[in-house]
Structure formats: C-alpha cells, structure tokens
Amino acid sequence: MTLLNIKNLTKKINDHTILNNINFEINEGDVIAIIGPSGSGKTTFLKNIIQLESSDSGSLTLKDRELNLNSLNSKDKLWLRRQIAMVFQNYALFKNKTALENITEGLIYGRGVDEKTAHTVAIKELQSVNLLEKKDSYPHELSGGQQQRIGIARATALNPEIILFDEPTSALDPELVGTVIDDMKRLADQKQTMVVVTHLMSFAQQVANKVIFFDGGEILASGTPDEIFYNSNNQRINQFLSAVARDQ
Amino acid sequence: MDINFMSQSFPKLLSVLPITLYLSFLGIAFGLILAIVITIIREKHIPFLTTFFNFYVSFFRGIPIIVQIYIVYYGLPRLLYSLTQHGAHAKAITLSGFLIGIIAFALNASANLSEAIKSAYHSVDSTQYEAAIATGLSPFTTIKRVIIPQLLPNLIPNFSNIFLDLLKDTALVYNIGIVEIMGKANILASFGFNYLEAYLDALVIYLVVCYLFSNLFRFIEKDVRKKVFS
Numbered sequence: 001m002t003l004l005n006i007k008n009l010t011k012k013i014n015d016h017t018i019l020n021n022i023n024f025e026i027n028e029g030d031v032i033a034i035i036g037p038s039g040s041g042k043t044t045f046l047k048n049i050i051q052l053e054s055s056d057s058g059s060l061t062l063k064d065r066e067l068n069l070n071s072l073n074s075k076d077k078l079w080l081r082r083q084i085a086m087v088f089q090n091y092a093l094f095k096n097k098t099a100l101e102n103i104t105e106g107l108i109y110g111r112g113v114d115e116k117t118a119h120t121v122a123i124k125e126l127q128s129v130n131l132l133e134k135k136d137s138y139p140h141e142l143s144g145g146q147q148q149r150i151g152i153a154r155a156t157a158l159n160p161e162i163i164l165f166d167e168p169t170s171a172l173d174p175e176l177v178g179t180v181i182d183d184m185k186r187l188a189d190q191k192q193t194m195v196v197v198t199h200l201m202s203f204a205q206q207v208a209n210k211v212i213f214f215d216g217g218e219i220l221a222s223g224t225p226d227e228i229f230y231n232s233n234n235q236r237i238n239q240f241l242s243a244v245a246r247d248q
Numbered sequence: 249m250d251i252n253f254m255s256q257s258f259p260k261l262l263s264v265l266p267i268t269l270y271l272s273f274l275g276i277a278f279g280l281i282l283a284i285v286i287t288i289i290r291e292k293h294i295p296f297l298t299t300f301f302n303f304y305v306s307f308f309r310g311i312p313i314i315v316q317i318y319i320v321y322y323g324l325p326r327l328l329y330s331l332t333q334h335g336a337h338a339k340a341i342t343l344s345g346f347l348i349g350i351i352a353f354a355l356n357a358s359a360n361l362s363e364a365i366k367s368a369y370h371s372v373d374s375t376q377y378e379a380a381i382a383t384g385l386s387p388f389t390t391i392k393r394v395i396i397p398q399l400l401p402n403l404i405p406n407f408s409n410i411f412l413d414l415l416k417d418t419a420l421v422y423n424i425g426i427v428e429i430m431g432k433a434n435i436l437a438s439f440g441f442n443y444l445e446a447y448l449d450a451l452v453i454y455l456v457v458c459y460l461f462s463n464l465f466r467f468i469e470k471d472v473r474k475k476v477f478s
Binding site for chain 1: 380382
C-alpha cells in the first residue's frame with residue numbers, strides 16, 4: 001500500500017535546478033536506498049521531503065493527505081514533520097541535552113506526550129540500541145557510533161511513518177559502522193519504512209528492497225537491488241558503481 | 249599630591265556610584281531588548297526593516313558614543329517639540345539628562361549587542377536547528393529549548409565586554425549635565441585644582457567596579473556552560 005507519493009518535485013537555488021521534476025513513491029515497510037555521486041541532490045531530496053528546505057513546486061501525498069509543496073503553511077509543515085523523522089549524517093544530537101533528553105525532547109515538545117510516558121519510551125529505545133547505561137551522558141561524552149545510535153533511537157521513539165537517513169555511517173570510523181548498520185537492519189526487520197541515502201553499497205544490496213540512482217538532481221534509474229547492481233544497462237550507473245567498487 | 253584631599257573626596261565620589269550603575273543597568277537592559285528585536289528582524293530577512301536595521305547597526309557602531317549622546321541630547325527634544333507642533337502628545341520639556349543618557353546608551357548598546365547575539369546565534373551548528381525541527385518541535389520551541397541554551401555561553405563574554413564599555417562610557421554624560429563619578433570628580437577638583445587626586449579616586453572606583461563585574465560575568469559564563477553542556 002502506497003504510504004508516500006511525491007509528484008513533480010522541483011527545487012531551485014538562484015535559478016540553478018537542484019532537484020528536477022522528481023517523482024517518488026514508497027510503500028509501507030519499504031526500505032529504499034538512494035545512491036549516487038556527491039552533489040547529485042540526494043540530501044536535498046530528503047530535506048525537501050521533511051521540509052527542512054522549501055520546494056519550488058510539486059505535491060506530496062502522505063496518509064491520504066495531499067499537500068501542495070510550494071504553498072505549505074506552518075501547520076502543514078509541522079504536521080508533515082510529525083509523521084516523518086530524520087537521522088543526520090553528523091548525528092546532530094542536541095548538545096545541551098543528555099542522551100535520554102535527546103529522545104524525550106521530541107516526544108514531549110513535538111508530540112505532546114507526558115513526561116512519564118516519554119521517559120518510559122526513551123528508556124525502551126535506549127535498551128533497544130544497547131545504550132541504556134549512557135542515558136545521562138551528553139553527546140560530547142559519546143563516541144560517533146554511540147551518538148548515531150542515539151540519533152536512531154531519537155527517531156524511532158517518535159514512532160514515525162517514515163524514517164529518513166542521511167548518510168548515517170559516512171562520518172563514522174569503519175569499525176563503528178557495523179553497530180549502526182545492525183540497528184538499521186533491526187528496524188528493517190520490524191517493517192519500519194525507511195529512505196536511506198548511503199554510500200554503502202553493501203547496505204543497499206542486502207537491506208533495501210528498492211534502490212534509486214540520483215544524478216544531476218534527477219532520478220536516473222530505480223529498481224530492485226539486483227536490477228540496479230547487476231542488470232543495469234545504464235552506462236552512468238555502471239561507471240558510478242565501478243568507481244565505488246574501486247574505492248571500497 | 250594631596251592625600252588628605254583624596255581621602256576626603258573618595259566617599260563623595262562613591263556616593264554617586266549608584267548613578268553610574270543605574271545608567272549602565274538601564275542602558276544595557278533596554279539595549280538588550282532592542283537588540284533581540286533587531287536580531288530577529290535581521291535573521292528573518294524582513295524586507296525594508298532588515299535594510300534599515302543593517303544601516304542602524306553600522307551607524308551606531310561607526311560613530312563615537314559622545315557624538316551619539318550629543319545628538320540625542322540636542323536632537324530628541326527638538327524632534328519631540330516638532331511632533332507636538334504637529335499634534336502629537338509628547339512632552340519634550342520633561343526629558344531629563346538622565347533619561348537622555350539612558351536612551352543614548354540603549355541605542356548604542358542595542359547595535360553592539362545585536363552583533364554579539366547574531367555571532368553567538370551563528371556559533372550554534374545549523375544542524376541543531378534542523379534536528380529539532382525534524383523532531384517535530386515548532387521553530388519557537390526550537391529556539392527556546394535548543395538554540396538559546398547553546399548560544400548563551402558564547403554570548404556572555406561579548407555581553408560582558410559591551411557592558412563594561414558602557415559602564416566606562418557613562419563617564420561621558422558629565423558633558424550633558426549628569427553628575428556621576430567623573431562629573432563629581434571634576435566638581436570637587438575645580439575648587440582647589442586637585443584634578444590629579446580627584447581623577448585617581450575615580451580611577452580606583454572604575455577599576456574596582458569593572459574588576460568585580462568582569463569576575464561576576466566570568467563566573468556566570470562558567471556556571472552557564474557547566475549547566476548547559478554537562
């Protein structure tokens with residue numbers, strides 16, 4: 001069943017087209033990996049979905065509610081952001097809050113959950129990422145991997161329809177990548193709908209059920225991991241994949 | 249040097265210290281309120297108002313405080329008088345030197361403080377704002393609960409500098425008839441030409457007061473930083 005449908009999304013900055021007429025659909029429980037070269041518009045696309053950046057045109061339908069992306073009011077944006085959560089490349093944990101408070105903040109002040117319930121939810125989420133003992137630690141007291149897992153717990157605690165991941169492992173030391181990937185696999189097993197911008201082709205191959213290739217602000221191709229990684233006739237995709245394989 | 253004169257005039261100078269402190273506190277308080285409004289307008293890029301306040305900030309940061317005091321002292325009553333001529337209910341005649349001093353200091357402090365607030369605001373990583381918004385917090389709640397607590401430790405040192413500058417600049421309002429520390433020193437010295445002695449008394453008072461406030465702000469900064477980040 002279609003959960004989110006985006007039609008003709010366009011984003012420009014100073015007459016320069018960043019996203020060009022993007023059409024995108026995601027079903028409940030899908031894990032979509034977005035791959036492509038740096039500067040191709042992948043992060044901007046995620047930020048347009050959750051409206052951290054405004055769009056110039058297009059429409060978005062989520063839970064049968066259609067929104068015109070170039071005329072969203074603040075209530076529409078707030079509603080949209082309360083259906084979707086995001087995990088950031090540089091973790092972006094609130095530096096003035098403990099790990100526990102990072103999780104309760106959105107529940108209490110974003111979702112209107114009472115403090116006691118928010119605390120219970122946060123404890124459960126910290127347990128699920130095996131970081132309960134770090135509940136009173138501030139972000140600067142945690143490793144990159146731990147911060148990112150708290151970031152994931154912060155997103156899942158909100159029980160969103162969709163979680164957007166913006167290169168969640170690219171700022172991590174290689175040895176810490178595995179722990180974050182494990183948490184994401186766990187979410188995929190729980191049928192959490194996810195859109196993941198990633199440079200990790202192994203993740204896209206093993207966890208995603210659909211892969212989208214971005215280039216020059218456009219979706220150049222989309223399909224199953226097999227179609228994109230092994231059966232693509234598109235020269236640009238094959239060129240990109242060979243370059244990534246060489247680097248990895 | 250007349251030590252006897254110095255010891256006798258010291259308590260007399262100290263008796264007008266409250267005037268210096270009132271001028272400083274009220275000037276910085278009104279300046280801070282105005283600076284917050286200016287910063288919000290400039291950060292939101294509101295057409296016309298942003299241009300106006302960009303000019304306002306450059307204007308007040310670009311001319312000496314004594315010139316600002318004179319312009320407010322001579323200009324504001326004239327402006328109010330001119331308004332009364334056009335039917336406005338303004339009482340130009342009741343404007344005291346003290347009030348004019350506060351207005352001049354508040355205008356000056358607002359320009360400097362708005363730059364300090366802007367710089368402290370930009371010291372907070374923009375992803376902190378994005379993360380809070382993405383978590384479903386409204387922009388107002390984000391500013392209140394995430395951004396302001398993080399910018400405060402960076403704002404306090406600049407705020408301290410601006411306040412101490414303002415406190416020292418109150419010495420200039422003697423020129424518009426307010427008898428504060430410097431004014432009192434001039435008056436006392438003029439009877440027997442004991443200028444050096446009177447100014448040394450003033451120097452000690454300014455030095456001690458600034459030292460105390462400087463340490464107070466340092467303590468507050470340390471305390472706030474500790475409360476915010478650990």
